[in-house]
Amino acid sequence: MIFRKLKTFAIMAFMSVTAIPMMGQDLIARQAPIDKKMKAVDSVALNRLIQTEQMETPAADLYEDWNNKYAHRATELPDTFRIDLRGFCMPTTNRVVTSNFGRRWGRQHKGIDVKVYIGDTIRAAFSGKVRMVRYDRNGYGNYVVIRHGNGLETIYGHMSKQLVEENQVVAAGEPIGLGGNTGRSTGSHLHFETRLCGVALNPAIFFDFHNQDVVGDYYMFYKDRFESESVLANRLRGVGGGGNIGENEEDLELAIAAPEAKYAKDVKFHKVAAGETLSSIAKKRGTTVDALCKLNHIGKRIRLMPGQILKYN
Secondary structure, eight states: OHHHHHHHHHHHHHHHHHHHHHHHHHHHHHHHHHHHHHHHHHHHHHHHHHHHHHHHSTTTTTOSOOOSSOSOOOOOOOSEEEEEOTTOOOSOSOOOEEEOSEEETTEEEOSEEEEOOTTOEEEOSSSEEEEEEEEETTTTEEEEEEEETTSEEEEEEEESEEOOOTTOEEOTTOEEEEOOOOSSOSSSEEEEEEEETTEEEOGGGTEETTTTEESOSEEEEETTTHHHHHHHHHHHHSTTOOOOSSSSHHHHHHGGGOGGGTTOTTOOEEEOOTTOOHHHHHHHHTOOHHHHHHHHTOOTTOOOOTTOEEEOO
């Protein structure tokens, strides 16, 4: 009798012990989808946080501070930087450029002037955050400065009225002001600037007002080229720009990539397509990888971006 009770107790004890890991496995199995859901929630929350921070402090990796004191302050430029031009909006629908970027009247003109009439709608070129809304009697007149997530800052000058406030987040195409003739201005127009790290870059490098478009999805900025590229951009897209440098439309689109070409018509360029490599481009264009690297001052391990322009002869 005692033996039977001990046997029964031993069997029950064994079953209870072996059930523990099985119960643990069941708990783990039930917990797994919960953990997966929590991970997804965490990822969504993290992405939202990152997006919020990027909107709050756009291009924070390029700029040390955020202030409402200076329209622009030049800092160190990166040697190279890819600028995302997607999601743009032309600041005005008017197509007539009345004054180019560069030397003018004995001083440097840091933007381009586009003909607008008083009251015409001026729009944000890209999504971003308004850094300044001010009046400058001896310069910009009523102006707005916006910092964008792609690294650029845009300035809109001589407006009759501003429609935004400092620290306001705006979307590309959102009205930010009205055309005017305020400040140092001799007629109603939009003075439009594009700056990187506070340094003025020719808007014609990025924007084609004649065709109401940008030059591509991306623009590769090179510190040692932007000044000479500005000269060619004026010839292509500035006052009187008619595209007479290249022999065809492709030449006009690509010529700006290589200022060292000196506007020669026999210089050829290649626009990188998705999935292309230096080897495939060299084979297609009848050259070598070494030659491509030497011509474009790049390394063999460079990561090519769709829309990037390469000189190949």
